[in-house]
Amino acid sequence: MAVVVGDSAVFSLRLADIVQAIGGELVGDGQVAVEGLAPLDRAQSRQICFLSNPRYAAALPECQAACVIVAPSMRDAALDRGTTIVVQDPYLYYAKLTQLWRRRFGEWKGDEAVGAGGWIHPSAVVHLHAEVHPSARIGPLCVVERGARVGARSELTSRVSLGYDCIIGERCIVHPGVVIGADGFGFAKDGERWEKIEQLGAVWIGNDVEIGANTCIDRGALSDTVIEDGVKLDNLIQIGHNVRIGRNTAIAGSVAVAGSATIGANCTVGGGSLVSGHLTIADGVHLSGCSCVSKSITKPGVYTGVFPLDEHGDWERNAATLRQLHRLRERIRQLERERQP
C-alpha cells in the first residue's frame, strides 16, 4: 500500500479498511483513501481527523478533511459537512487509528527490525544470564545486566540500562536513555561522612508499562521498587527506591517521587511535581503540575499547590507581604478584639 513517488512514498488507507479494522459506523464512500491523520483545523483533503472536544465543533463546517470521526451527539452536524465515521469515543478511536497506521506503515518507516519479532541489536550489551523473551526487542546500545528479565513483546528502544535482577513485564515500551535499577539514594551518617547503604532490592515492572526518555527508576534498598500494570511514565521522571506506583497511574514529565512513597492506582500526576518520601497517596488522586506533596493524601480528588504566576513587580509585592502573613493575621485578630461588641 506504499506507493513510492520519486524519492518519497505515499501511504494510504481506504475508509472501508479502517472501519473493518477498528470498527465505527462509516457514512460516506468507503473507497475514499486517506493519506494521513491531522488536527481538525489543519486537515487537508486527503487526510482524516477527529472531533472529540465539543469546544472545537465550530470548526467543523470549514474542515477540509476527507473524513471526520465524531461522537453520536455530533452526527448531524458532521453529516452536513460530508463523509463521517461515528463512534462512541472519538479520542479513543483516534488512538486506535494511530496504532493501525503505525502497524501498517511502521515497518516501512522504522528500522529493519520493527515488526520482525524479537531482536537484540548487535551493539547492545546483554549479559549471558539475562532473560530476554524471544519476542522482545533490545535496541542499539542498551545494557541488560545479569539476572534481568524482559517479557514478551516488550521493547527497550535504544540506550536503555536495565540493571541486574530487574524485571520488565510484557508489552512494555522503554524509551531511550532510561535507567532502571541504579542504586537508590541511601546513606547513613558516620560523623560527617556518609556511609553507603548497599541497595539489595531490585525493580519490578508489570505489563503494559511505558517509560519515557531519560526517566530513572531506582532499585529498592531491601525489597523491590514496584511499577504496576498499565502505568505510564513520561520523560525525565525520578522514581526513588521502594516507591510503589499503582495500576494505570500516569505521571507527566519531570516529576520526582522520593523513596518509599506509595502512589495509588488510577492517579494522574502533573508535570514538574514532587512527591515526598515515606507517604501514601490514595487511588484516584489527581495532582496538578508543579505541586509538592509533603503529607499523605487519603481521599481521591484534585490537589494543587502552585504559587500563582504574576508580573514580576506584583509578585514581588505579594511575596514580600506573604513573609509577614502570620503577623497580618495577628493584626486582624487584634482589630477584631478591639471592635465594639
Place this chain on the structure above:
Amino acid sequence: MAVVVGDSAVFSLRLADIVQAIGGELVGDGQVAVEGLAPLDRAQSRQICFLSNPRYAAALPECQAACVIVAPSMRDAALDRGTTIVVQDPYLYYAKLTQLWRRRFGEWKGDEAVGAGGWIHPSAVVHLHAEVHPSARIGPLCVVERGARVGARSELTSRVSLGYDCIIGERCIVHPGVVIGADGFGFAKDGERWEKIEQLGAVWIGNDVEIGANTCIDRGALSDTVIEDGVKLDNLIQIGHNVRIGRNTAIAGSVAVAGSATIGANCTVGGGSLVSGHLTIADGVHLSGCSCVSKSITKPGVYTGVFPLDEHGDWERNAATLRQLHRLRERIRQLERERQP
C-alpha cells in the same frame, strides 16, 4: 603556538593576534602573549580578563592580568592600570575570544576528529537511510535512526539518540545523553486502561540550536515538534510533543514544557520552571526560575511565581496562615463593614 614543556603544554596568543582576529582597540604592547582567560579577580600576570559589569570596577586597580577588556566608559580607569583592549561590548568580545581560543587550541586538546570536518565515530549506530551532512560530526555511541537528517557542521557529541525522520539543521550542538524524537506522552482512556496514541509526527530543529546534556524533545503526535533557529536549551529539559519554541529563545536547566505549548521568540525561561500544555507565551517574555505558567501570557515582560524561601519555622507559620487566606479576606471585609461610616 603550542609549546610542549615536559608533560604539559603552554598555549599562548599575542594581543596583536587577538585584535587582528576579532577586533577591538589595543592600548599597550601587542607583542605581549597571554596564556589563558580568567575572571577579573583571579587573573594572573600571563592571563587576559574582561570587565563587563560596572559593579566589579572597584577590582580593576588590583587586577594582575596582562590585559583587561573594557567598554569605552571604563577606558581611563583601565589605562591607569595597564594594557587594555577597548570594545563596545566586553562580554560579547569575551565570547568571541573563547571561540578563538577553542579554535586555536581545541584541535590539540580535543579528540582526533575536532576540526577534521565530518566524521561518524565507528561506535555510533547510524541507519543506512539517515542523512548526515559530510561536514557534520556524529560522536561515539550515538544512535541515528532511519530517515533522520543532520545538517552541515552540526555535532552530536556522544550518546545522543536522534529518532527516525527527525531533522537537525546546520551548526547545531547536541550534548551527550540528549534524546530527540522519543514518543510524545499521548494516551486515550479506555475504561481504566490507557490506549496508546502512536506519535506519527517528528521533531524539526532549525539552525544554530544548542541542546544541553540529557535534554529530551519528543516527537509530535500528528504534526512536528518545532525548535526554531538560534534556540538554546540547557540540560535536563523536557520538551513535550508539538511544542514550538521561537527563534533565539533560551531555556535554563530542568525546565519542563508540556505538550502543545507555544513559546515565542526571544524569550528566556529560568531554571526549574514549568510551562503547562496547550498555551501560548508571547515573544519577549522572561520567566523567572522555579515558576509555573498555567495560562497564556500575551504581553512581553518579566513574570514570576515563586514561594519565597524562609527559615523553616517562619515558613511554617506563614504557610499555615496561607491556607486560611480567603477566610482572612472575609474577616477584613467584615471589619470594614462594621466600622463607623
Place this chain on the structure above:
Amino acid sequence: MAVVVGDSAVFSLRLADIVQAIGGELVGDGQVAVEGLAPLDRAQSRQICFLSNPRYAAALPECQAACVIVAPSMRDAALDRGTTIVVQDPYLYYAKLTQLWRRRFGEWKGDEAVGAGGWIHPSAVVHLHAEVHPSARIGPLCVVERGARVGARSELTSRVSLGYDCIIGERCIVHPGVVIGADGFGFAKDGERWEKIEQLGAVWIGNDVEIGANTCIDRGALSDTVIEDGVKLDNLIQIGHNVRIGRNTAIAGSVAVAGSATIGANCTVGGGSLVSGHLTIADGVHLSGCSCVSKSITKPGVYTGVFPLDEHGDWERNAATLRQLHRLRERIRQLERERQP
C-alpha cells in the same frame, strides 16, 4: 557460602561472622545463620532487621526476624523478644551490613567483573590519552574523552560520559547516564542572536563521591566546576558551570543548581529544589524539597519555600486572594488607622 538449590541459590551468613566482621554485641546463638536483610515489620524467620527509629519500637515484640539490631536504649525490650545485636548506631550498622552482604554475594550476583579489580568493558570508548587507574572500572558503553582521569577504585557503571580533561577522584561511583563535562550554558547577546561562550574549564570531582543516574555536571567557563570529597548526588540533578559543592553535602533527586552557585559543606538539599546562580549557601544548611533559593544563605539552619498543597477548590480561593495580598495589607493598615485611639 552460596548453596545452589535447584535454579536459585541461598546466601547465608552466621551471626557470629557478622559481628566478627563489623562489630556489635551479639546476645544469642552465633551459629544462627541469616539469609537476608528485611524491614522490621516484614522480616521473616531467617532474616535480620534493625530498629533505628524509636517510633517503630511497638512492632518489636511481633517481629519474626532471626535477629534484631538495636541501640543500647532498646536492649531490654529486644532481649525479651530474642536474639539481638546491640550497637551504638543501628542505622549505621545496617549500612555496614549491606556492604558486607554485597561484598560476600555481589561477586556471584553481579557481572563477571565485580571484585576482579580494574576493568574497561570492550564496548566503552576510552581515549588513548585518558588516564584510568588500574583498579578503576569503566562499564559498558561509557565514553571517556582525552585528558580525563579516573582515580583508584572508582567506577563508571555504564553509559557514562566523562568529558575531556575532567577528573574523578578515588572510590567514586558514577551511575548510568551521567554526563560530566558537557558545556556550561554560556552565551553573550549579539543583537537578538546568542554568541556561544566556549567553556574552557573542566570538572573536578574529589574522592568518595557518588553521582546518581542521568545527573549532569557541566564543565566550567574559565575555571573548573568542583565537587568536593564525600558529596552524594542523587538522580537527574543539574549542576551548572563553576558550581562548587562542599564536602559531604547530599543533594536529592531532580535538583537544579545554576551556574556559579557555591554550596557549603555538610548541607542537604531536598528533591526538586532550585538553587539560583551566583549565590552562596553556608555550611550546614538544610533546604527542604521543592524550594527555591534566590538569595545567599549565610546562617546554618533549615530553610523552606513551598506552596502548601490543598484540595484544588481551596487552593484556587487562596491563590486568588494571594494575588491581592499587598492590597489586603493596605486594607488592614487602613482599618488600624481608623480605629478609635
